[in-house]
Amino acid sequence: MGTFAVLVDSTADLGPEMLEKYNIDYAPMNYTMDDKEYPALLDWSIHSSKEFYDFMRNGIIIKTTQVPIPVYKEKFEKYLKEGKDVLYISCSSALSGSVKTAIPVAKEVMAEYPGRTIRCVDSLISSLGQASLAIEACAERAKGKDVNEVADYIESIRLTRHQYATVDSLEYLKRCGRVSAASAFFGNFFGIHPLIISDKIGQNYAVRKIKGNKNVIPELAAEAAKNAIHPEEQTLYISHADAEDQAIALRDAIMALAPFKDCYISTIGPIVGASVGPGTIISFVIGDEVTIQGGES
Amino acid sequence: MNTEVLTGGDLLSLFTNGYRNLKQNASIVDALNVFPIPDGDTGKNMTMTWLGGIENADPEEASAEKVAKAFSKGTLLSARGNSGVILSQFVRGLSKGMKGKETVTPPDFILAMESASERAYAAVSVPTEGTMLTVMRECIGNAKEAPDKYADFDSLIDEICTEMKKSLMNTPNLLPCLEEAGVVDSGGAGLLYLFEGMQMALRGEFLEGNEENTETPDEFFTPDSERRNKMKKKHVKYAVVAAASGEGMIEYFKNEGCSAVIDGGQTNNPSAKAFVDAFSTIDADHIVVLPNDGNIILTAKQAAKIYDGTDVRVIETKSMAEGYSAMSMMDFSQPTVEDFIHEMTHYLPNVTTGYITTATRDANINGIDIKEGLYVGLTTDILSCDADITTAALQLFAALPDIDDKQVVTIFYGKGISKDDALALGDALESKYPLMEFGYIDGSMDVYAYMFAIE
Numbered sequence: 001m002g003t004f005a006v007l008v009d010s011t012a013d014l015g016p017e018m019l020e021k022y023n024i025d026y027a028p029m030n031y032t033m034d035d036k037e038y039p040a041l042l043d044w045s046i047h048s049s050k051e052f053y054d055f056m057r058n059g060i061i062i063k064t065t066q067v068p069i070p071v072y073k074e075k076f077e078k079y080l081k082e083g084k085d086v087l088y089i090s091c092s093s094a095l096s097g098s099v100k101t102a103i104p105v106a107k108e109v110m111a112e113y114p115g116r117t118i119r120c121v122d123s124l125i126s127s128l129g130q131a132s133l134a135i136e137a138c139a140e141r142a143k144g145k146d147v148n149e150v151a152d153y154i155e156s157i158r159l160t161r162h163q164y165a166t167v168d169s170l171e172y173l174k175r176c177g178r179v180s181a182a183s184a185f186f187g188n189f190f191g192i193h194p195l196i197i198s199d200k201i202g203q204n205y206a207v208r209k210i211k212g213n214k215n216v217i218p219e220l221a222a223e224a225a226k227n228a229i230h231p232e233e234q235t236l237y238i239s240h241a242d243a244e245d246q247a248i249a250l251r252d253a254i255m256a257l258a259p260f261k262d263c264y265i266s267t268i269g270p271i272v273g274a275s276v277g278p279g280t281i282i283s284f285v286i287g288d289e290v291t292i293q294g295g296e297s
Numbered sequence: 298m299n300t301e302v303l304t305g306g307d308l309l310s311l312f313t314n315g316y317r318n319l320k321q322n323a324s325i326v327d328a329l330n331v332f333p334i335p336d337g338d339t340g341k342n343m344t345m346t347w348l349g350g351i352e353n354a355d356p357e358e359a360s361a362e363k364v365a366k367a368f369s370k371g372t373l374l375s376a377r378g379n380s381g382v383i384l385s386q387f388v389r390g391l392s393k394g395m396k397g398k399e400t401v402t403p404p405d406f407i408l409a410m411e412s413a414s415e416r417a418y419a420a421v422s423v424p425t426e427g428t429m430l431t432v433m434r435e436c437i438g439n440a441k442e443a444p445d446k447y448a449d450f451d452s453l454i455d456e457i458c459t460e461m462k463k464s465l466m467n468t469p470n471l472l473p474c475l476e477e478a479g480v481v482d483s484g485g486a487g488l489l490y491l492f493e494g495m496q497m498a499l500r501g502e503f504l505e506g507n508e509e510n511t512e513t514p515d516e517f518f519t520p521d522s523e524r525r526n527k528m529k530k531k532h533v534k535y536a537v538v539a540a541a542s543g544e545g546m547i548e549y550f551k552n553e554g555c556s557a558v559i560d561g562g563q564t565n566n567p568s569a570k571a572f573v574d575a576f577s578t579i580d581a582d583h584i585v586v587l588p589n590d591g592n593i594i595l596t597a598k599q600a601a602k603i604y605d606g607t608d609v610r611v612i613e614t615k616s617m618a619e620g621y622s623a624m625s626m627m628d629f630s631q632p633t634v635e636d637f638i639h640e641m642t643h644y645l646p647n648v649t650t651g652y653i654t655t656a657t658r659d660a661n662i663n664g665i666d667i668k669e670g671l672y673v674g675l676t677t678d679i680l681s682c683d684a685d686i687t688t689a690a691l692q693l694f695a696a697l698p699d700i701d702d703k704q705v706v707t708i709f710y711g712k713g714i715s716k717d718d719a720l721a722l723g724d725a726l727e728s729k730y731p732l733m734e735f736g737y738i739d740g741s742m743d744v745y746a747y748m749f750a751i752e
Binding site for chain 1: 738
């Protein structure tokens with residue numbers, strides 16, 4: 001399949017069929033529940049997605065941890081041993097320390113395999129935004145480019161991924177410190193739904209308030225359609241945390257405004273899921289480079 | 298314990314006491330966590346990481362080198378979180394520094410600490426100062442200068458702890474996000490607890506039991522950053538001033554972002570002077586006023602005209618429910634005052650304010666038979682009356698012509714109404730209107746049993 005492996009991590013939210021289709025591997029992070037630790041697998045073979053999000057609905061606190069060093073070592077060594085290079089497209093560094101851990105490990109492993117290359121690219125986004133960069137990397141690989149060319153390319157286009165998301169409750173993002181917001185966002189108000197983007201440094205930024213349930217999907221759809229460039233050439237990516245009906249409604253609302261080539265819908269995996277909470281829906285489209293930057297989280 | 302040289306067993310008992318001290322204080326460390334991701338788990342991550350080292354070391358082993366090596370391997374495998382990864386690399390360096398040592402002397406330990414701090418820096422692609430890395434490096438600053446000065450570990454670990462604390466207290470000066478939050482670095486604090494635990498062991502104080510400390514020591518906060526910020530009149534772009542009545546409502550408007558709240562009292566409406574006085578305490582480019590009562594709008598407008606300190610605008614909210622709705626959409630990041638006001642007002646036409654109160658006399662209004670002492674439901678008109686408060690509320694909602702377009706109901710409950718009462722009323726409304734979202738706020742209003750913001 002080419003000279004290098006494309007690696008993501010648990011936050012890429014790609015289902016097993018997509019991982020297989022594009023030949024993408026991932027380094028699992030971990031989640032902890034009731035003091036027990038589990039690898040965050042994207043095939044939901046430990047807890048089903050329904051079980052997982054029901055745990056959260058029932059108030060069970062799920063903590064997440066970055067990719068452990070030995071997992072990176074094993075993944076990197078596996079491919080270098082096979083004579084392949086590795087392109088690792090990581091979760092945004094504003095959301096996980098993983099990529100910062102991966103870089104020194106990659107250096108160490110590379111020293112043992114002279115001539116081989118591991119590139120760690122900070123995607124500055126997560127979920128299917130991160131996945132869509134990996135899929136694009138596979139397309140570039142298929143053109144015969146080498147790992148450095150593709151890594152440079154992905155680095156140059158990573159900020160074109162736009163995220164338009166909303167969560168049922170900001171509590172989860174707040175608790176784990178993974179959102180920044182315009183001031184006065186987190187007040188004790190009811191019926192306020194945040195529109196959350198991924199800003200230019202890869203942090204979640206609650207950029208606008210939407211009042212009332214019924215207004216959420218139309219407003220998300222309008223933003224996504226407005227900012228997508230050449231939708232007819234793009235796949236629309238939508239991920240959801242056990243909210244498939246909402247995801248489908250969002251797809252239909254966006255498609256009615258902008259004719260995307262096709263749409264891929266997946267379930268948000270355990271890591272992103274633990275941060276955003278059940279009921280979250282996220283859409284990703286390709287547009288101009290993101291320039292907005294939120295305040296300190 | 299002979300504290301001039303440490304055997305493998307001594308090392309492990311020091312590390313174990315360090316672990317127990319950290320574990321007792323883990324929630325404090327969690328609470329300090331603001332960098333790089335404020336997810337409040339530094340204490341737990343460091344504790345679990347360090348525990349992995351203890352569990353992997355053989356308590357019968359006498360060789361310092363072997364204990365350190367096993368300890369290091371254990372922490373590498375159990376490392377979690379940024380702080381845990383850095384700590385595991387620190388231990389790895391410590392273990393490398395003890396290579397070939399059956400026992401360890403104070404100068405050996407100083408060299409090992411140097412190697413530990415170097416290794417920790419190397420573990421991070423872009424080391425940040427003001428974090429546990431800084432604390433790891435600086436704590437041996439003095440000891441490194443004169444490694445032979447220390448006759449035993451008591452004096453060496455005392456010195457390290459003193460320097461470590463100094464370094465930790467300085468972290469807010471190095472890392473702006475710590476200064477802003479007014480705390481010292483969490484990972485550095487975790488490290489200090491580990492070493493203070495070792496210090497206790499050297500003094501023969503071995504920790505046992507599972508007590509947990511949760512009160513963050515004052516010294517972990519920057520001396521007066523919080524207070525300083527509160528006391529300084531801070532310049533802002535936009536400030537909001539509201540009038541409100543009922544202690545719960547006044548408190549609520551204060552907590553949710555108003556710079557000043559004027560007591561709108563039911564019988565004594567506030568004077569223009571009360572507004573002007575409130576404006577003069579605020580340093581803002583624009584002040585936006587929420588009068589929250591039809592009888593106060595004119596006074597607020599007059600005050601806005603009189604006051605020449607800054608630009609003052611009035612949003613004509615006729616009820617506290619409208620004021621609440623406007624505040625809920627407040628966004629201080631808006632570029633202009635027009636945008637700021639637009640965000641607060643564009644849902645306002647959609648807000649209906651409902652009240653439940655007690656009838657003070659018999660009457661017949663709009664064909665509704667009102668009896669003194671019964672509950673009446675009203676908007677600007679009386680729309681329901683019943684002996685049962687829930688029925689009065691349900692009839693009030695049913696009488697609203699656009700009730701099917703409403704999406705959010707916030708229930709403010711008055712003096713003498715408990716949250717459970719409010720929840721029971723809300724349940725009855727929710728079963729009638731299952732698609733609406735309901736919220737509850739203790740308003741402690743004097744006159745109304747309930748006020749509803751129906752949006």
